[in-house]
Amino acid sequence: MSAAAQAVETRPVVVRLAPLLVTLFPEADRVVELQAGSVRELVDALDARWPGMRDRICDSRPAIRRHMNVFVDGRRGRLDTMLRPGADVFILTAISGG
Amino acid sequence: MAKTVLTLLGTKKGAFILRSEDNRASWTLEGPFCEHWPMNHVVGDPETRAIYGGGGNEWFGPAVWKSTDLGKSWSHSSEGLAYEEGKDPISAVWSLAPGHGRLYAGVAPAGLFASEDGGVSWSHVEGLQRHPTRPEWNPGGAGLILHSLVLDSDDAGKIWVGISSAGVFATEDGGETWEPRNSGTRCDFLPDDQKYPEFGQCVHCLVMAPGRGKRLYQQNHCGMYRSDDGGRSWASIENGLPSTFGFPAAVHPRDPETLYLLPLNGDIHGRYMPDARAAAWATRDGGATWADKRSGLPQENAYFNVLRQALAVDRLEPAGVYFGTGSGEVYASRDEGETWERIAQHLPSISSVETMVIET
Numbered sequence: 315m316s317a318a319a320q321a322v323e324t325r326p327v328v329v330r331l332a333p334l335l336v337t338l339f340p341e342a343d344r345v346v347e348l349q350a351g352s353v354r355e356l357v358d359a360l361d362a363r364w365p366g367m368r369d370r371i372c373d374s375r376p377a378i379r380r381h382m383n384v385f386v387d388g389r390r391g392r393l394d395t396m397l398r399p400g401a402d403v404f405i406l407t408a409i410s411g412g
Numbered sequence: 413m414a415k416t417v418l419t420l421l422g423t424k425k426g427a428f429i430l431r432s433e434d435n436r437a438s439w440t441l442e443g444p445f446c447e448h449w450p451m452n453h454v455v456g457d458p459e460t461r462a463i464y465g466g467g468g469n470e471w472f473g474p475a476v477w478k479s480t481d482l483g484k485s486w487s488h489s490s491e492g493l494a495y496e497e498g499k500d501p502i503s504a505v506w507s508l509a510p511g512h513g514r515l516y517a518g519v520a521p522a523g524l525f526a527s528e529d530g531g532v533s534w535s536h537v538e539g540l541q542r543h544p545t546r547p548e549w550n551p552g553g554a555g556l557i558l559h560s561l562v563l564d565s566d567d568a569g570k571i572w573v574g575i576s577s578a579g580v581f582a583t584e585d586g587g588e589t590w591e592p593r594n595s596g597t598r599c600d601f602l603p604d605d606q607k608y609p610e611f612g613q614c615v616h617c618l619v620m621a622p623g624r625g626k627r628l629y630q631q632n633h634c635g636m637y638r639s640d641d642g643g644r645s646w647a648s649i650e651n652g653l654p655s656t657f658g659f660p661a662a663v664h665p666r667d668p669e670t671l672y673l674l675p676l677n678g679d680i681h682g683r684y685m686p687d688a689r690a691a692a693w694a695t696r697d698g699g700a701t702w703a704d705k706r707s708g709l710p711q712e713n714a715y716f717n718v719l720r721q722a723l724a725v726d727r728l729e730p731a732g733v734y735f736g737t738g739s740g741e742v743y744a745s746r747d748e749g750e751t752w753e754r755i756a757q758h759l760p761s762i763s764s765v766e767t768m769v770i771e772t
Contacts, residue, residue: 334471337447338488366489370472373501374494381471407471 324349325400327356332407335371339364353384354393356403371405381408416772417726418482419734419755420463421742422451422764427465429483430756434769436732436746439755445486446477450504452559453721456768457510463768464531466517468504476505476517476531482770492534493517493525507721509561512568518558522549522575524587537587545578545592545611552576552614552633559720560618562628572618572628572643579613580630580643593643600634617661617720621668629671629699631661631720633679638699649699654686660723664748665731669698672725672733672749674718683717690714692733694749708752709743716741721764728769736762 326347336342342364350356361368373379377393384391385404397403415434421427426444451467465477465486475490494502500521507518515527517534524537540546549556553576560574569586572593579594592611599607599614614633621627628639630646635656637646650656655675664670673693677686685691690709693702716737726732733745740759745752 334447338472366491369475369490369494373473374497374499375501376497379471379473 323399327397327399327401327403329356329360329403329405331360331405334407335367335405338370339367342367350397352393352397353378353386353391353395353403356397357393382406383408413771415728416770417728417732418456418463418768418770419724419726419742419744420454420456420764420766420768421736421756421759421762422454422465422467422721423736423740423760423762424450425760427451427454427463427477427483428756428759429463430742434728436728436744439744441756442483444760445479445483446488449475449477451477451763452504452506453508453764453766455508455510455766457515458768458770459510460530461768461770462510462530464508464510464515466505466508468502468520474502474505474519476508476515476527476534478531489532490534491532492536493519495521495523495536503555504557506557506559507561509563511563511565514568516561516563516571518561518573520555520557521551522556522558522578524558524561524571524573526587539583539588540573540581540590543581543590548612549575549578550612560615562618562620564620564626566624570642572620574615574618574630576616577612577614577633579611580615580618581611582643593639594646595644596639596646596648597630597632597637598634598648616659619661619663621663621671622666623668625668627668627698629661629663631658631673633657636661636673636699649695652702653693654691654704657683658718659720660718660735662723662725662733665725665727667696670694670696670748671699672723674723674735676717682715685714685716688712688714690716690743692735692745692749692752705745705749705752707750708745708754715739719763721766722762724765724767726767726769732767734765734767736765738762 329346383406419430426448428443430439454465463479468474475488517525525534562572564570617631630637636650658675691704716739722736742756
């Protein structure tokens, strides 16, 4: 594998966190780059950086919380959704009123 | 030494604190705290001066919030506050109780958790889930919630819980084993020959009176009750009240005979103040007789409710009494319920009211 190809293979996943989620973890960044092969690994990596973040994104079934959305390259993902190198991930709060 | 009174409010949109000197003559409002999360119960631990808020957020799930600087800053945690994989997840924390160096949390779906480190991490008190009646517990209108949490001030092993609508359960071994304690409390919503089941009662609020008698009071969906044997038997004390239906109850901090209630007009009639005229009801004789306390409360168009954790007393002399309404008002009495004044308004719907008196 060429160096260029290797670089592509190891490109980090780019994660954009919902502003409301960042509010709960003042040390957290809005945009995070990390290595993860699945949404589950991504959430684990976020929790390692900012302890407690997993519980805010996932419930204990375990599953992504009902009113949280994880979009992977534009499609709604689940914990077992695989991530390609360099994937774009958005973690969003669902629209909710009241 | 001067004292400061903190009235701690849980609301649908965050926690608030009303603060006053011990004359309770004027109040300042602080908040909203906890990032506007719905907070079901906010309590103070006078031993440590920590304030805890239990709630749940539709996006982010359950957590217990904590402030160790009287509300200036807050942290949150739900580490360990979870059922095992595959079970219905916890949606919210509903009740909190500090005591014996621990902090207990009641959650929905009904269960009990304990923290040994001031709410940083939690462990499941699993014995309650193992009770053989557990598969038959049915949720009330607010879900299957463990909303009342009573600790014994002398014996760390004794805990009473109120679950809607499974009834009252008690342990005497720190949570390993539990038994239903509902004898004598009615289920008006069941057929005539089934109105007094072993469990399944719709308890609304369970409180313990001060002193060594271990008296309990219970506002139920179907009546008002007193127990002088730790909940093993209950006697109706609803004669003289305008309604058998209400949510909160609060006992005088020193007199086990004095109890405050806020009866509503009935479960199928709108659940607001009877005749839309607000009144607290008090007994000074353990429920034998009742008197309405209206002075200072609105006497027309009072279509508000008061939820199960939204009535409290303070420990001052004379005792203060406080309640918060579903329409975001807080009323306070500094003369043991005789006269009232509104000390806050226009808040979000109020879920809980508690007090903490601190030396300053």
